[in-house]
Amino acid sequence: MLALTFSLVACGSTSEAPNRSGGGTTSGGSPNVGGSGSAGSATGEVPTWHQDIAPLVAERCAGCHQDGGIAPFSLQTYEQAKMWSPTFDAPLRAGTMPPFLARETDDCQPRFGFKDDPRLSASQVELFKRWNDAGCPEGDAELAAPVPQPAELDLADADLEVKIPASVTIEGSADKFICFSLAPDFTPLKSTGPEAALLGDRVLIDGAQVHPGNAAIVHHVLVYTDSAGKSAQLAGEKGYYDCFGGPQLDSPGLLMAWAPGATPVTAPAGVAMALPSTGRIVMQVHYHPSGAPQVDDSTSVQLRGYRAGIPDYIGTLTLIGNARGPMANGMGLQAGPSDSTSAPEFRIPAGAVDHTESMLLPLPRAQADYKLWAVGSHMHYVGTDMRIGITRAVAGDEPAEECLLATPRWDFNWQRGYLLDVPIDQAPSAKGGDVFNLRCTYDNSMGNPFVQNALAEQGLSAPRDVRLGEETLDEMCLGIFGIAQKVSDLLK
Ligand code: HEC
Numbered sequence: 001m002l003a004l005t006f007s008l009v010a011c012g013s014t015s016e017a018p019n020r021s022g023g024g025t026t027s028g029g030s031p032n033v034g035g036s037g038s039a040g041s042a043t044g045e046v047p048t049w050h051q052d053i054a055p056l057v058a059e060r061c062a063g064c065h066q067d068g069g070i071a072p073f074s075l076q077t078y079e080q081a082k083m084w085s086p087t088f089d090a091p092l093r094a095g096t097m098p099p100f101l102a103r104e105t106d107d108c109q110p111r112f113g114f115k116d117d118p119r120l121s122a123s124q125v126e127l128f129k130r131w132n133d134a135g136c137p138e139g140d141a142e143l144a145a146p147v148p149q150p151a152e153l154d155l156a157d158a159d160l161e162v163k164i165p166a167s168v169t170i171e172g173s174a175d176k177f178i179c180f181s182l183a184p185d186f187t188p189l190k191s192t193g194p195e196a197a198l199l200g201d202r203v204l205i206d207g208a209q210v211h212p213g214n215a216a217i218v219h220h221v222l223v224y225t226d227s228a229g230k231s232a233q234l235a236g237e238k239g240y241y242d243c244f245g246g247p248q249l250d251s252p253g254l255l256m257a258w259a260p261g262a263t264p265v266t267a268p269a270g271v272a273m274a275l276p277s278t279g280r281i282v283m284q285v286h287y288h289p290s291g292a293p294q295v296d297d298s299t300s301v302q303l304r305g306y307r308a309g310i311p312d313y314i315g316t317l318t319l320i321g322n323a324r325g326p327m328a329n330g331m332g333l334q335a336g337p338s339d340s341t342s343a344p345e346f347r348i349p350a351g352a353v354d355h356t357e358s359m360l361l362p363l364p365r366a367q368a369d370y371k372l373w374a375v376g377s378h379m380h381y382v383g384t385d386m387r388i389g390i391t392r393a394v395a396g397d398e399p400a401e402e403c404l405l406a407t408p409r410w411d412f413n414w415q416r417g418y419l420l421d422v423p424i425d426q427a428p429s430a431k432g433g434d435v436f437n438l439r440c441t442y443d444n445s446m447g448n449p450f451v452q453n454a455l456a457e458q459g460l461s462a463p464r465d466v467r468l469g470e471e472t473l474d475e476m477c478l479g480i481f482g483i484a485q486k487v488s489d490l491l492k
Contacts, residue, residue: 048139245470374482
């Protein structure tokens with residue numbers, strides 16, 4: 001439906017990308033004069049659908065751009081790709097499609113790449129443009145290049161699948177955040193081997209995958225462990241409760257973050273994730289309405305038990321950040337540009353543009369060494385840019401200062417965890433005395449479309465001061481860290 005409201009120009013010219021935040025009201029763009037005609041010639045052969053474009057679209061776009069998928073239009077056939085091709089260049093060049101927020105920047109050059117990085121190279125962006133400028137030739141089906149199999153979205157050998165306990169109907173135009181409280185029977189995951197005694201009431205898994213019950217509205221899902229089972233009260237008989245910033249538990253453990261098109265999350269080789277086998281699981285589902293009312297009654301999470309005996313490492317995802325104030329030795333929240341109190345305060349003044357909050361978060365001295373295998377950033381709608389780094393107390397073979405992740409064009413809708421593409425033994429270390437540093441940048445003005453939307457949803461027309469909290473108009477500055485500890489250290 002959305003598709004019909006875009007007015008498109010034919011291949012051979014380029015049109016501006018439809019407005020990302022405008023939903024169904026977009027009217028399409030005007031042809032971009034600079035784009036048309038000339039290319040295709042200088043760079044050799046003219047690309048065609050069958051030989052060049054189809055494999056790339058299947059691999060990098062069709063996971064979302066498919067019938068019933070989360071994207072507003074499908075790119076599965078030549079006809080569809082040809083129709084939409086004039087709109088590709090701007091988002092591809094800007095790097096907003098495919099969505100992936102991690103970036104190398106002037107002050108952040110991570111040492112390792114990320115797994116499942118879908119970003120297009122400059123020459124691939126150019127290939128799409130040359131194809132469009134040449135009039136989107138179909139080419140010869142007889143000579144078609146092999147189209148890669150769509151990524152396997154099922155977790156192989158899953159032992160357990162837990163479904164949301166209730167059905168919800170999503171309508172209207174505002175995004176909804178719903179926490180479902182689940183009480184899985186972990187029996188299939190319980191270890192019977194020699195490690196069972198060492199684990200106590202924990203189970204080990206090495207893979208997890210979310211399956212959206214309705215791909216048209218499930219935008220992203222965070223899966224938490226709730227060892228005390230508090231979510232049962234919050235959810236009541238209904239089985240779910242509204243939650244925007246998090247599951248509202250005292251010390252939730254994050255189990256996985258899932259976004260559309262994502263392949264199963266598997267721990268690096270040699271690493272098993274431990275979770276409490278007694279408590280509950282909370283699935284926080286972010287629903288993005290699609291126009292007509294839509295139902296979700298089957299979003300689920302699959303888990304796979306770790307089977308290789310005693311792992312080398314035990315992994316967890318921890319959330320570190322959201323410092324409310326200063327801590328001893330100059331740690332904690334740092335003084336900011338517009339603090340109104342003598343001690344540092346977390347306050348983003350109404351109207352502030354490029355406001356930063358920084359925090360230093362030391363790792364306790366006594367703890368064992370960590371290896372870092374994943375990292376992610378988390379803010380709400382006012383956030384625009386986040387950087388996560390580590391300062392090492394003792395620089396051995398590793399840099400004393402290292403940037404782990406920059407997400408300089410933060411977009412709440414595309415948050416995810418980034419898995420480091422490196423074997424666990426060579427992954428960055430984080431030891432007692434090392435300090436994680438977070439820098440979050442915010443735009444609390446009407447010039448930030450996310451702020452504008454969030455205010456409008458609350459019936460407000462002007463920004464107000466923003467502080468730390470869980471609500472839509474509160475903010476966060478939170479790092480997600482996939483850490484792993486050597487089992488031999490844990491046994492010491
Ligand atoms: C992870 C899911 C996903 C992947 C992968 C993806 N898209 Fe999108 N795309 C979307 C969604 C969702 C939208 C709707 C706008 C939004 O929510 O940002 C969109 C919108 C677009 C638009 C409209 C303009 C805009 O920026 O909103 C274009 C053009 C586009 N995608 C092209 C592509 C191409 C080409 C690829 C592959 C190279 C691709 N997309 C890969 C999810 C995806």
